[in-house]
Amino acid sequence: MLFFSPYVDKFGIMSIRKGWDANVKESYANVIINNNHRSLDKTFQYLIPAHLANNVLEGSLVLVPFGNTLKYGYVVELSHKKQHPKLKEIKDVLSRSLSLNEEEISLANWMSDYYLTTRIKTLKMFIPVGALPNIIKQFKLLEKAYMDDLNTSAKKLYDIVYKAGDKWIDNNLFENDRKSYKKAYKELLDKGYIIEQHIVLETQRRNNWRDQKAILNVEKLRLENHCSLRKRAPKQWAIVKALQEGFDSSIQSLLDITNVDIGVLKRLIEKDIISIESYKNKENYMDNSICLNSDQKKAYEIVANDIENKSYNPYLLYGITGSGKTEVYMEIMEHCLKKELQTILVLPEIFLTLQIVSRLQSRFSDHIVILHSKLTPKERYEAWKSIKFGQKKIIVGARSVVFAPVKKLGAIIIDEEHDTSYKQDNDPKYNAREVALKRAMWHNCPVVLGSATPSLETFLGTQTGKIKLLSLPKRVKDYQLPTVQVIDMRDELRQGNLSIFSKSLQEEISKTLANKKQIILYLNRRGFASFVLCRDCGFILNCVNCEVSLTYHQTTQKMLCHYCGFSQSIPQKCPECNSLHWKPFGLGTQKIEHEFKTLYPHVDVMRIDGDISDKKEVVQNYLDEFAKGKTNVLIGTQMVAKGLDFPNVTLVGVIAADTTLNLPDFRSREKSFQLLTQVAGRAGRGKWEGKVVIQTFNPHDISIVHAKNQDFTSFYKDEITFRKEYNYPPFSQIIRIVFTGRTEDLVNEGANFFYKYFTRSLQLKKNTNFLQILGPNPCGLVKIKGEYRYQLLVKYEKGVNLRPIVKVCLDEFYQASPFANKVNVSLDISPNNFA
Structure with missing residues (x-):
């Protein structure tokens, strides 16, 4: 007999889960095995032994015999019907804390069907990396x-x-x-x-650093020579600096905000610079409400009403750069906190939004947990448990935070909802925005999608009534948007200016420095030069693993592949013809820095790009020093385009606006407009007027024209007309099917085998006018990390469900084709990347 099991865990959380009455003679569990192979993407039935009858529930993590070994799997269904005469028994039920609930199983099933991936991959999205036994x-x-x-x-x-x-x-x-x-x-x-x-x-448990805090020994620090510590051990200095600035919270919160591991803290303890004391979590909640302007208040009250009424509604919080979207987010979090509800805040990339994270840490203290890629598996598991058992109410992180194991969800907020990083490149290729909408629907709570440059899909949703629009039309404190000047670099060349800086930009830089204000220079390409070319024979040095040119990095004197990490020293002469006429070409952030120092040798410059993006403490120190005015010029890639708020920045220079405009992607104009508008929004956020100089070879492109005017509405009208005329998304759907393997001929043959089977399957339909197929063709990057790549692009009408046919063809490819073990097939629903 089936029963619904209420149980209260050690944290006082009561759940109701489906199980079996131990008095029933035999019962069975359908289990998804932990194996990613598509041929095993199905349930396997096991007998539930009598002594485990009350412990095996839907969502349980179980240990089962599989072949001649043991594997773990998830129980996704309980049954009284025996599927096979001889069944193996479940061996054990593993940690209850790793079990899944009904919502998580349901969402994993939806993801598997929608993104055409295996169920074990989607089920494991709800479990922190390293937690499984x-x-x-x-x-x-x-x-x-x-x-x-x-x-x-x-x-x-x-x-x-x-x-x-x-x-x-x-x-x-x-x-x-x-x-x-x-x-x-x-x-x-x-x-x-x-x-x-x-x-x-099973996962080892670690010390509970939430119950302890760090105390700085100022005298020992003085003897240690803190200036030396700052240069010699920047991670240790990050902890010391936080404590010097009055950080008074648990060690776990200290590790979160400084993004260092416990080993760094232990080294400070060994030096006696830091001591440990017990820490009692602050249960008394302090109301930190701020004063919103009328537009912010209206947006907040509409969302708060849905939280009160437990109503699902998706909202676009559309506000120009600097309009105070973050303040609205924090008020929504505050409202949920008072109601003992949890809030999920999704950010494009934690390390690109350090200022927002710091503000949240300061305001919500120990109510907040931050999930990021630098957490160790043990730290991530502890953070995950603090969410699952309701200890943490505000959950902040990048894309995968949408899978946080919340119990009582009040709202989901997605900042910069247009950002392409919300789409995962690896399987399962999910979109965090789509997953968030599904989760909010289950929990009957609102979703807030915030952006100054929303995606066309989202804004179209506001026009059709699927998404409700909340507007913040002006900057806070009535600060004005910066003036924008577009420079045609073709004219600069005609006038004999060979510098990467136009005359107008040089004049604005000089004026800004004279006024003791700050500058951000933006280029979305790191390194010194895009490639090195022999001027005699035309040879370009390519990566040995990928068919892409190596990028020259002057600081390390190395040629580096940005796809696989391969590096080599620069040859003294051309490997092809032995010529000495060997020269770097193209632009990168290192070259911008070099040229700037040539023009302004006495000005301090700071560079933030992908070369240091994984060194969070270095990035944080750079941003702190820039905020304090110790450096006047910040050069960077997209890391400086989002989430930064420096009131003293009055000039932003976009060195080459064409880098994203010329990509082979129907979204290239949209991405260009978004990046240009976002980076321009870094200027004039204080009481001083801002100026933006955009350098381009395509000044009449609509993305440049409308970014100059900071006019999203006009850009949307022009771009949506283009998309409709050529039947691109959001008026159609695209599936990208990529074939990879070690031999190009095999990959090509495998792609053609799939294509033929796919087209034969489509012929069973009477009308195939609803779709177009492009390929199979080599991908834009035909070889990456030693593997050749071919693709099929399938574009079809909105509303048509092509997934079942694609799935059947994929199953047939792996089960019956001669390429099954030689060619890998990857599916991408609504791709963002066409390289």
């Missing part, structure tokens, strides 16, 4: 063997086992020689010479 197979000697009875590899393995005596040996010690080991192991096992067992190693 490791299953280790061990073996030892059972009885002595007759050596003549064994082949050569079995004799070698037996010799190892014999010398180990009664000790268990881990089979993962033989990973490097897997093929021969597997045969030898099977022979010894079949003949009864060894015995095996499986050990389940």
Whole structure:
């Protein structure tokens, strides 16, 4: 008999989950096995033994026999119908904290169907990396063997086992020689010479740093020479600096805000610079409400009303740059906090939005948890549990934070909703915005999509009534938008100016520096030069693993591939013709820095780009110094285009506005407009008037024209007309099917095999006028990391469901084609990347 099991965990959270009455003679569980192969993307039925009858629930993580090994899997359905005469039993139920609830299973099923991926991949999105247990197979000697009875590899393995005596040996010690080991192991096992067992190693628990805080020993710091510490150990300095500035919270919050691991703190403890004291979490909540202007207040009250009434509604919070969207977000969080509800805030990239994170930390203190890529698996697991058990009410993170295990969700907020980083490049290729809408629908709560430059899909939703529009039409404190000047670089060349800085930009830089104000210079390309070219034979130095040119980095004197990480020194002469006429071409942020220092040798310059983006403490120190006015000029890539608020910045220079405009992508104008508008919005955010200089070779392109006027509405009208005329999204749908493999001929043949089967399947439909197929053709980047790449692009009418046909063809490819184990197929629904 099926029952609904109410239980209260140790944190006082009560749940109701589906299970079986232990008095029923036999019951069964349908389990998704932890294996990513598409052929195993189905449920396997297991018998629930009597002693586990009350413990096996829908969503349970279980240990099951699979083949000749043990695997873990998720129970997705309970049944009283036996599917096979002989069923294996579930061995054990693992940690209840890793179980999934009905919403998570339902959302994982939807993602699997919608994004055409395996269910285990979508189920695991709800579990933090490193939290799932490791299953280790061990073996030892059972009885002595007759050596003549064994082949050569079995004799070698037996010799190892014999010398180990009664000790268990881990089979993962033989990973490097897997093929021969597997045969030898099977022979010894079949003949009864060894015995095996499986050990389940669950995630180790760590100290609870939420109950302790760090105290700075000022005298020891003085003796240590803090100036030396700052240069020698920037991670340690990040902790010291936070404590110097009065940070008074748990060690876990300190680690979150400084983005360092516990090992860094321990080194400071060993030096006696820091001591540890107990810390009591502040239960008394302080009301930190701020004064909103009329537009902000109206937007907040509409969303707050939905929170009160538990109503699902998607909203676009459309506000120009500097209009105070963050303040509205914080008031929504405050409202949820008072109602004991949780809020999810999704940011494009934590390290690109450090100022927002710092403001949230300051205001919400220990109510907030921040999930980011630099957390260790143990730290991520602890943070995940604090969300699951309701200890943390405000959850902040990048794309994957939409899978946070919230119990009582009050609202989801997606900042910069247009940002392409919300679409995952790896399988499962989900869009965080779409997942957020599904989750909010389940929880009956509002979703706020914030942007100054919303995606065309989202803004069209406001026109059709699917999304409600909330507007912030003016900057806070009545600050004005900056004036924008567009410079035609063709005219600069005609006038003999060969500098990467136009005359107008040079004049504005000089004026700004004379007025002791600050400057941001933007170029969306790191490095010194895009490629190195032989001027005699035309040879370009390419990556050995990818068919792309290597980028010259002057600071390291290296040629670097930005796709696979391969690097090499610059040859003294051309490898093709031995010519010495070997010259870097193109632009990068390092070259901007070099040219600027040539023109303004006495001005301090700071550069922030992908070369240091993974060094959060360095980025934070750079931004702190810029905010304090210690440096007047900041040069960077898209890292300086979003989320930064420096009131003293009065000039922004866009060095080359054409970098995103010339991409082979129907969204290139949209992406260009968004980036230009966002980076222009960094100027004039204080009481001083801002100026933006945009340099381009395409001054009449609509993305440049409308970015100059900061006019999203006009851009939307022009671009949506173009999309409709050529039937591009949002008026159609696109599926990108990419084929990869080590041999180009095989990849090409595999792609054509799929294409033929796909077109035959489509012929069963009477009318195929609803779609267009492009390819199979080589991808824009035909080779990356040693693998060749071909693609099919399928464009079809909105409202048509093509997924079932694509799925059948994919299954057929893997089950019946000669390319199944040689060519990999990747599906991307509504792709953002066409490279």
